[in-house]
Amino acid sequence: MQLHNKIDREVLKKELMEETFSRKTISFYRYHYLDDPQGFRDDIYRDWFALNCFGRIYVAREGINAQMSVPEHHFNKFLLTLEKYDILKNIPIKYAIEDSGKSFYKLTIKVRPKLVADGLDEGTYDVTNVGKHLSGLEFHELVGKENTVVVDMRNFYESEIGHFEGAVCPEADTFREELEMVTDLLQDKKDKKILLYCTGGIRCEKASAFLKHQGFEDVNQLHGGVLEYARQIKTAQLESKFTGKNFVFDERLGESVNGKIISHCHQCGSPCDTHTNCANNSCHLLFIQCPECAQKYDGCCTPECTAEKEGNTTAKGPRAYQFGNSRKYRKSLALVKAEQQTENN
Ligand SMILES: [Zn+2]
Numbered sequence: 001m002q003l004h005n006k007i008d009r010e011v012l013k014k015e016l017m018e019e020t021f022s023r024k025t026i027s028f029y030r031y032h033y034l035d036d037p038q039g040f041r042d043d044i045y046r047d048w049f050a051l052n053c054f055g056r057i058y059v060a061r062e063g064i065n066a067q068m069s070v071p072e073h074h075f076n077k078f079l080l081t082l083e084k085y086d087i088l089k090n091i092p093i094k095y096a097i098e099d100s101g102k103s104f105y106k107l108t109i110k111v112r113p114k115l116v117a118d119g120l121d122e123g124t125y126d127v128t129n130v131g132k133h134l135s136g137l138e139f140h141e142l143v144g145k146e147n148t149v150v151v152d153m154r155n156f157y158e159s160e161i162g163h164f165e166g167a168v169c170p171e172a173d174t175f176r177e178e179l180e181m182v183t184d185l186l187q188d189k190k191d192k193k194i195l196l197y198c199t200g201g202i203r204c205e206k207a208s209a210f211l212k213h214q215g216f217e218d219v220n221q222l223h224g225g226v227l228e229y230a231r232q233i234k235t236a237q238l239e240s241k242f243t244g245k246n247f248v249f250d251e252r253l254g255e256s257v258n259g260k261i262i263s264h265c266h267q268c269g270s271p272c273d274t275h276t277n278c279a280n281n282s283c284h285l286l287f288i289q290c291p292e293c294a295q296k297y298d299g300c301c302t303p304e305c306t307a308e309k310e311g312n313t314t315a316k317g318p319r320a321y322q323f324g325n326s327r328k329y330r331k332s333l334a335l336v337k338a339e340q341q342t343e344n345n
């Protein structure tokens with residue numbers, strides 16, 4: 001049996017649009033050691049392909065992270081497949097709120113070295129010994145309380161546009177750096193109640209286990225991340241303690257939680273929370289740019305890139321978003337500022 005789907009994506013998308021049944025969009029993850037990630041991957045591929053499930057699923061020796069859509073008429077059968085595997089038994093499933101059921105058009109299951117890259121050797125710490133999970137409302141109650149420390153476990157380009165009030169937001173470009181920085185920043189706070197959060201919760205699973213390994217005792221994490229917090233706050237009609245935009249990995253690159261703009265254009269400094277990719281194909285830096293600067297620099301991050309862009313209109317270099325470059329964009333900001341000063345003098 002072929003365990004990969006190689007049909008043309010346009011054909012698959014068309015087929016998805018023409019489906020006459022509906023799909024449920026769900027997500028779940030769990031850290032759980034697998035002896036044979038590839039074997040497990042092939043098994044679930046067979047099970048879920050047979051049920052016409054679509055999605056993007058990652059499997060590693062340390063666990064599984066899945067976002068998928070399941071045909072409604074197969075949903076009970078799908079739930080039964082979960083009972084076959086220890087790692088999937090009773091796994092908490094999150095159901096998408098705004099569900100068109102059209103988020104995926106094929107089934108992709110990949111084996112990766114890690115679910116979340118931490119740069120550490122396997123077995124350095126026990127990834128299954130996690131902190132205490134707090135619901136959105138429990139977390140809300142604790143933010144700002146005495147003897148608590150709120151820590152943003154996301155990268156700087158994420159926390160820059162939105163974060164919890166008073167949170168520690170390290171200037172990290174990767175999760176690996178984030179772990180190191182947080183451990184340093186919290187060195188004298190081992191007796192405090194640590195409140196970790198990230199976008200959807202998966203990074204905190206790892207971060208909380210790491211901090212426990214480092215000797216922190218009262219480690220807590222926001223279950224379901226900012227996404228779930230925003231939902232619960234809205235339902236309970238409470239004022240959000242998360243201010244600004246929640247960065248998410250889709251076309252919109254973020255969703256405002258309380259309507260406030262807390263960040264600035266990296267080029268002119270005016271209030272702005274819109275990320276963009278440098279239009280120079282050999283750069284593709286992710287940075288914050290206001291509409292005026294977008295026009296002035298032709299969508300580029302520096303004058304150098306504006307000039308270089310003219311010469312490379314064909315797509316070369318990295319085509320995917322280049323995340324994690326906060327140092328580079330602060331440097332690019334400095335370059336542009338210097339140029340403006342020269343212009344003004
Ligand atoms: Zn600007």
Ligand SMILES: [Zn+2]
Nearest residue numbers: 278283301305
């Ligand atoms: Zn650039």
